[in-house]
Structures are given as C-alpha cells and as structure tokens.
Amino acid sequence: MPSLDSDARQLRLLIDGVADHAIYLLDPEGYLRSWNTGGERIKGYTAEEVIGTHFSRFYTPEDAANGAPARGLRIAREEGRFTAEGWRVRKDGSRFHASVVIDPILEGGELIGYAKVTRDTTERFQHEERLGVARDALLQSQKLEAIGKLTLGLAHDFNNLLNIVINSLELVEHYTLEPKAKRHLQGAMRAAERGALLTRQLLTFGKGHALIAERHAVGRIIGEAMDTLRRACRAGVTLEAHLAEDLPEIDVDREHLEAALLNLVSNSRDAMPGGGHIAITASLRDCAPPHATDQPASRFVCIEVSDDGEGIATEDLVRVFEPFFTTKDIGKGSGLGLSQVFGFARQSGGFAELKSAPGAGTTVSVCLPVSRESE
Template sequence: MDHPASPLPAMSVEQRYRLLVEAVTDYAIYLLDATGHVSSWNAGAQRFKGYAEGEILGSHFSRFYVDEDRQNGLPARTLDTAAREGRFEGEGWRQRKDGTRFWAHVVVDSIRDAQGQLLGFAKVTRDLTERRETQQALERARESLLQAQKVEAIGQLTGGVAHDFNNLLMVIVSSMELIRRRTGDDARLQSLVSTALSAARRGASLTQRMLAFARRQELNPVTVDALALVLGMRELLRQSLGPSVRLQLPTGQAPLHVQVDESQLELALLNLAVNARDAMPDGGSLTISVQPSVIKPLPGAASQPLPAGAYVCISLRDTGQGMDEATLARATEPFFTTKGPGKGTGLGLSMIEGLALQLGGRFVLRSQPGVGTTAELWLPAASAASALPKAGAEQVTPTGQGLQILVVDDDELVLSSALAMLEELGHRALGAASASEALQLLRSEPGVQLLLTDHAMPQVTGAELIAIARREFPALPAILASGFAELAIGQSPVTAHRLVKPFGLETLETAIARAMMPNPHP
C-alpha cells in the first residue's frame, strides 16, 4: 500500500526561499544590501569560496575580487550596471579565502520594492574553472594540430624544393669542376670557377638547413661523447663569439654518449652560439652545460613531450636581450628571423629542431626579455659499450683503371653531369633514366662493374632498384646517391654505399674506390 508523501511543515515564503537557497551547493547564492555588503550566505558560497556565514556577513563583496579588479573599480561598476540596467552578467577571476583564484560566472540582479526603490542585489556565482581549463586545453590542442599540419605542409614543400635544388647544385658543381680542369694556368678563370664553386657550396649548406627542418637531411649517426664534442669545439666557439663574450664550458664530468651525426650536432651548437653572440651586442656570457637526465613516464598521460628514458641535455644559456612571448612562440618557425635583410635565413633554429626530432630528441627554448635565452638540445643517451674508438682517416686508393659504370637518374641534367664526371675520371659510363631502363641495360651489357643510382625516382626508387638488381647480379657493387635521407636511419633495405648530393669529382672518385674494395663496408 502506497503512503502519501509527508507534506512539508507550514512555512512562510521567506522560509521556503531560504530552504531552497541553502539546498543549492553548486552555486554561490547570496544577497547584498544597496551598498554591496553581504546580508545572506548559502552553503554553495561557503563550499567554493571558503568563508563561513559568520565570518562573511556584513563584509563588502569586493573582497572576493582579485587585486587588479578592485584597483580598476570593477566591483563598483558591477553594482552600477545592475542598478541602472537591472542586471549585470560577466566572467572573471575571483579569489577564495585561502588566496587561490577561480574562474567565475557572475550574475547580479537588482532588487526593488513596489515603488521601485533599490533594496539591494541578488548575486549568483558559479565556479567555471574546470570548464575553462578544459576549453583552453582543447583550444591548445587544436592550435597544436593546426601548427603541426602547417609545419608538415611546409616541410613537404621544403623537402621537395631542397631535393630539386640539390640536383641543380649537382649540375653546377660538376660542371664547374670539369671547367676548372680545362682552364689550365689561366688565373682569372680559375678564380671565377672557385667563386662559383664557393657559391654552390653555400647553396648546398642552405639546402641542408632546409632538409634538416623537413627532417629529411642525410645523417650519419655514430656514438659520440657529447661532453668531449663540446669541449673539442672550445677554440672554434671562442673565435666565433669574439672577445666581448665570456665562454663558460663544463668540466670534470664523466663521458655522456649520444647517437648523433657529429658534424650536424657541431653545426647546430655553433649556430646556437652565434645566435647568443648576436643577442649580446654589448657583450655578456654564454654558459654551456652537458648533463644526463632521465625522463620518467607521466602517470595517466596519453603522451608526453619526450618518451620515458635516458637523455643527455646540452644547454646553452646566454645573458643577452632575450625574447618576448610573441617572438619566442615563432622562434622555430621556418624562415622567421629578427635579423636584418641578408643577415639570416630564418632556418637556423628550424634546422636544429628538425635535427633533434629526427634523432628522437627535442629542442627547447626558454627566454625572457632583458634576462637572456636558454636553448636545450635533448638527445637520447647511448650505451657506452656501443661507442667505438675513432679510427684514423680511411685511406682509399683510386681503382687505377677504367670501370664500366651504369648511372641511373631520372633528372636529365644530373644524369648528363654524372656521365661527364665519370668519363673525366677515366671510366666508361652508361646512362639510364629509370629503373626499368637500367635493368634492361644490366641484362644486355654484361660488362657493367658498378651501379650508381639516385634514390628519389618515380615508380621504383634507387634502393628498390639495387634490391631487384642484386637478385640477378648478387655481387654487383652499388652506390646509392641522395640529397636527403629518404630512408630511415639504419633501415636501408639494401647494402650500398651512400653518396650525398651534390658531390664533386674527388668525392665521387673516393666513393667508387670504396665500393670496389674487396670487402666493402658501406
């Protein structure tokens, strides 16, 4: 048998209102008198503002506002608006009893009697801190995604442009070297050729920066002691910084091994040092440190800036002008520079960031105007057992005889230049513009002794061509030429010597001699 609900005891309207307000805990609901002093207080207000009713009644409501809003007169404007228009609504920071801040949504309604006389205000406040943080996190995620998509698009474009530019430089370098061999003792012509070659090498350096930004530069990672590398750059850094900058280097530490391309890391550190020098036109100090660090997993985190593991952090801290937040946010953007025309490409920091990411690390910048900038290069630590002693410079003797070499490149100009270079070195060269044409020549020309192929070709890449050719000709030596690392580090599907574009006669001759050694080791 159902029993009817017990009716509420007889209460006045005021009692019912108070019971209702006291039952609400998600909102701060309270009354103010006409001057803004608190005249009632509910459980919700106590819950997230921290004041008990006895310690807040009679206090002016402005005590809930942060200092800057009180100084700007926001509490008075709030009441003026509510009195004039009947309601005020807004959001902003408010302050709890313990001094912590929360983001509040506030509604203030004026209360008037039957004659329209202002009696006071009803104020309702809701804590939106969690919702605001969630929205901001979502906005940051969206912004990061858009930035990543933009950088990826620019990276693809940059990588493609740099690849084509490398091919053009390849033609220029090879042609200039062939011309130099034929100018004889003409000092004027030799000087012009040398100038052209220097410009081409500068262009090659620029493409390396572009490819580093795109994370597609050719790397030769080896295990090196990062501390020893930094200390070995002492004189180079001092000469680059000049007498007005005091250089402080780390001392007395154990070896700290990383797996890096040594020359690329040296270039990155030199670039950072020069940036620090430029930020200290009146002099200052640059402190370089090399420290081990362990990144631990973040509990409950779907991702984190760096995977958990052991790292080596190379830090460069200057006392220069520093950067404001807007400049710092764009510092690693490609082609962004604060230097004057002709004084910077805007690719230096992009190159360093690309290098760090390609090696599985991270590049971090911190800066404050008037204080200075700290640049940190985080690289995965390598096992000391994997560090091999450096051998002396490899002595490679030219073959001394003409070889029959098959050259494969889909770029007609590059192919023509490579053929001319091989003929200049005394070899017999055959040319093919595609993998299919190359395979036909290999089958019809049994005398081919070496395969030299570009990697980035349509349909069938150079690496795939070598793999196919090796099925029919297992002992065929091969050289894989590339302007950038289309193949992941250490994951080449074929055994072949690597030749980085643009290359000159001497580099080509050395590569051929190395490939033709009895027991070649690419």
C-alpha cells in the same frame, strides 16, 4: 520531526543545499546580508566572518581598485542583470576563476538589494587554456610540416643542380691554367659550396637528409665541442657549460648535433653585440612533445642554449623555426639556422623549443629522446 511546511525553511534548505555555488544577498550598497554553504566551501569564509562586510573583499586588489564591484552593481541595476568571468580571492589569499551573476531585487519597483551567484570555474578555465595551447602547438606543427614538404622538394632539385655546377667547375678548373681564370673559378666554387650548405640545411628541416644515429653521451659531445664553440664567440662573450651528472646515453647523429649547437651559439653571439654570457645546460626532462601534448610523457635529454641578449619580439616567436625567417639585419643571416635545429630535433624523434622576451634574452631547447635501453 523537522518539517518542510515553512516556505522560508524550504528556501533556506534549498540555498544551503547548493554546495557548488556561492549564493548570497547584498543590500543596495553591496554589503552581505546572507551566506550559504557553497560560499563557505568556495571562498573559505563562514557566515559570521562575512555578513555585514562589503562584497568587494572577494575581488582581486587590482579589480577592486579599478571599481569592478561598483560597476557590476551599476550594470545589474541599469540593465537588469550583470554576468562576468574573472579572478576572485579566497580567504587564504589564493585566487580562483569565477563565473558571476548579479540580479537586482525589486519590491514595488524599488531596489532593495541584489542576488549574487558565484561559481568556481577554475578547472574548466585551466582545461580550456590547456586545450588552446595544444591547439596552437598543433597548428604551428602542421604549418611547419607543410613548409617542410615544400622545402624538401625545392631543396632536392636545387641540390641536384648545384652538384652539376660544382662538378662542371671542378672540370673547368682542372683544364684551366690561367691564374686570373682560376681565381674566378675558385670564387664560383666557394659560392656553389655555400649554396650546397644551405640546401643541406633545408634538407635537414624538411627531413630529407639522412641522419646517422649512434649511441653517444651528450656530455662528452658538448665537452669536446666547447673549444670550437668558444672560438665562434667574439670578444666580450663568455660561454660556459653546466651539465647534469649521470645523463643517459642517447642515439643521435653527432655531426648534426654539433652543427645545431654551433648554430645556436652563433645566434646567441649575434644577439649580444656588446658582449654577454651564453650558458649551455643539459638535463633530463619527463614530458610530452609540445606538438603532441595528448601523448604520455617520455624521457628526454634536453640541451639548452641560453643568452642574456636582446631577446625576440613576441609577435615573431611563432615564426622563429620557419626557413628563411630571421630577426637579423639583411645580409647578416640566412634564416636557416633555427630551422636546421628544428628539423634535426624532429627527425631525431624529439623537439625544439624557444623562449624569449624583448630585453630578457633567449633560451633554445633541443630535446632528444632517451632510448629504452638507456633508461
């Protein structure tokens, strides 16, 4: 009958019994002298394949080239322990995230090797990454919600004042016959109407503009708007639509959707002063909104407007949907186009996303929910 009386046997059984940690010994130069079942399970190598080889084989090529294996041994030797987290490579070439500890083994004050313990932390690392993304999305959503509330109050007051100005100008124009005065009045009226348009965009962002949602086929709306959208493009800018077949109908305010598409196409046009290509696509997507990743996935019709223009700087991406924020030169944009798109999508029960990188173009997605009756 097997016995546990031997200390060496007890230690061997103990180390082999730890299946979720790779535990092994290295000589002073970093060559493997032992291997356990945890190492085989995590990294895919048998003892025969790795004993006698250098432990740098487990590192990514870039870390190995940067001297990470030797640096870990040096720190362990000089400081008494080395701990780190990073990516490692399995036998099949796949990468996993690992927590690593290296301890020096001394005998009579002389270094005779190292004890190395590796734990697979990929699942924890990915979970923390998802939590970080969700946390950032929630904070961004809360910030935009707060800006929306402030914007809503200001826009309402400003809209009321503009209505008084416009009504007064119409009355004055009615009683004024002098041509020069009429021209000045008409200029003032155009400026007031421009201000009214801006307040409507602010009201849309702040969810203060009532939407009239009706059942529509997105493909039909886009198809009928293409002539208008093409006229918004300058010479040298091409526009095409690629729409998935059999898209379900959705409940949407057609006028606001068309305005959102015009805003996005105009932004893409302005991002390509030397010409380029704009593509509009529509497809079904099953997902949770980025501001509510803990919710179960729902079905959305997602309309994407993509261009191959200048792209947007990484540090500006978190602000692109804020009212009055713009990457355009002064005087070339109000900064309300994307905020109107964002507000429209949220008020419609969906969401808007923007993906971009400098020199790699921009894609804006407007995702609108599919009603249960259409599923």
